[in-house]
Amino acid sequence: MSNRIGKVAYKPVGVLLGLAAGTVAGVIFRQVWKITAGDGEAPSATDEDRGWGEILAAAALQGAIFAAVRAAVDRGGAVGVRRLTGHWPD
Secondary structure, X not given: OHHHHHHHHHHHHHHHHHHHHHXXXXXXXXXXXXXXXXXXXXXXXXXXXXXXXXXXHHHHHHHHHHXXXXXXXXXXXXXXXXXXXXXXXX
């Protein structure tokens, strides 16, 4: 019963936090790319003027940042749900 309470309470929180995590991760990635590459805009996979190395490095960096932000947000959301409900969302 307690797992169900945590899961139900976390679902809407998880959806909202997921959207926020994506937005925050995008902002962080653009700033990190600007600083590390010295370029205002990260390359897209179809950018003809950028090489494979730059495109793959940008994709790897973006993925790592997104995963870290998402994990931090999910963990924080789970802790918040436990504080509110007394149950951990499994």
